[in-house]
Amino acid sequence: MAETHPGESPSTAAPGGGAGGAGGAGGDGAGDNGVAAGAGDRQQPTVDEIEAGFRAVQDAICSFLEEMTGETYTEDVWEYEKGTGGGRTRVWEGGAHLEKAGVNWSGIAGDDLPPSAQKAFNIPPGTPYRATGVSLVIHPRSPLVPTIHANIRYFAAGDAVWWFGGGIDLTPYYPDIDGVIAFHRKLADLCAAHSVDYAAAKKTCDEYFFLPHRQETRGVGGLFLDHLNTDPAAHFDFLCALGHAFADLYGLFLTSAALTAPYSDDEREFQLYRRGRYVEFNLLFDRGTKFGIQSRGRTESILMSLPATVNWKYNWAPSPGSREAVLYDHYLRPQPWLDLTDDERDAMRLPQH
Numbered sequence: 001m002a003e004t005h006p007g008e009s010p011s012t013a014a015p016g017g018g019a020g021g022a023g024g025a026g027g028d029g030a031g032d033n034g035v036a037a038g039a040g041d042r043q044q045p046t047v048d049e050i051e052a053g054f055r056a057v058q059d060a061i062c063s064f065l066e067e068m069t070g071e072t073y074t075e076d077v078w079e080y081e082k083g084t085g086g087g088r089t090r091v092w093e094g095g096a097h098l099e100k101a102g103v104n105w106s107g108i109a110g111d112d113l114p115p116s117a118q119k120a121f122n123i124p125p126g127t128p129y130r131a132t133g134v135s136l137v138i139h140p141r142s143p144l145v146p147t148i149h150a151n152i153r154y155f156a157a158g159d160a161v162w163w164f165g166g167g168i169d170l171t172p173y174y175p176d177i178d179g180v181i182a183f184h185r186k187l188a189d190l191c192a193a194h195s196v197d198y199a200a201a202k203k204t205c206d207e208y209f210f211l212p213h214r215q216e217t218r219g220v221g222g223l224f225l226d227h228l229n230t231d232p233a234a235h236f237d238f239l240c241a242l243g244h245a246f247a248d249l250y251g252l253f254l255t256s257a258a259l260t261a262p263y264s265d266d267e268r269e270f271q272l273y274r275r276g277r278y279v280e281f282n283l284l285f286d287r288g289t290k291f292g293i294q295s296r297g298r299t300e301s302i303l304m305s306l307p308a309t310v311n312w313k314y315n316w317a318p319s320p321g322s323r324e325a326v327l328y329d330h331y332l333r334p335q336p337w338l339d340l341t342d343d344e345r346d347a348m349r350l351p352q353h
Helices: 047-069 115-120 177-193 198-208 232-244 246-250 256-260 265-284 287-294 299-305 323-331 342-347
Strands: 074-079 084-093 098-110 129-140 147-157 161-171 221-228
Touching: 047 084, 047 098, 047 129, 047 147, 047 232, 047 246, 047 256, 084 299, 098 299, 147 232, 147 246, 161 177, 161 198, 161 232, 177 198, 177 221, 177 232, 177 246, 198 221, 232 246, 287 299
Parallel strands: none
Antiparallel strands: 074 084, 084 098, 098 129, 129 147, 147 161, 161 221
């Protein structure tokens, strides 16, 4: 689910940590070449319809965030300089609840894909393309509320190459095991309702959001799907449903009680330390971020995914038996969240203060 970025040329973006829109809608360059196959009798939605559907997702998510936090965004409407179209970058900064957040949409068109994209997807030079998407990253101020990233996107080049992609992943600092399980249960139910393989999408997400130099996952995962190109109407329906489910999914954690719950200076410091992992992943491993920078994409939108405040500490480790140690011992590796035993769930509960 590439953390795609508005203004980035659509191509080899992959799941990641940025917040953007259509800019990386091309996918990660892995797997098949995106040539349509087996679309069946269902009519493919037009790109204009896809753009409108994705804009509606952006509006719904922004309305939810405003309602829950009482904080409003700043909107930056921009034009795509390498072709036509543009986007709406919506950013929250410095709020009491949303320290840094962005929910961005874009829809762009052009005929000058970068050479790397032409090679990766066997697309001749000069092939016209269109890309549209929504991507978001939310960095709450409270360490008791997790960071979340989500992305939905569509890319088409010429008459034969097209695909959809998207997903969502959660990064808690002081995780609630019941909330994490509920998050994955809702994702599994959504997948089942749309005939999507939850287990496969979860596995792909776990594998992508992994920091090999730390031997840690970025968080507790979620879903990642890319190069969906068999049933355009079904893919579009699923991704719109995922986008509109954001309020239900993040609403498990972004509650009035959580936003106003007291937290200590030590908990805030731990959040800032763990945010460093988010930055490390985005700048070192996220293919969408790297491609956006290398292709001279829209820098402000590409780097908007980064948190406002971060700390690094030398050789830090949590105290044994601490709340922080529970995160390290149980949550920073793939887990079968929906198949945990009672004992496993109990071991993942944070000790009381």
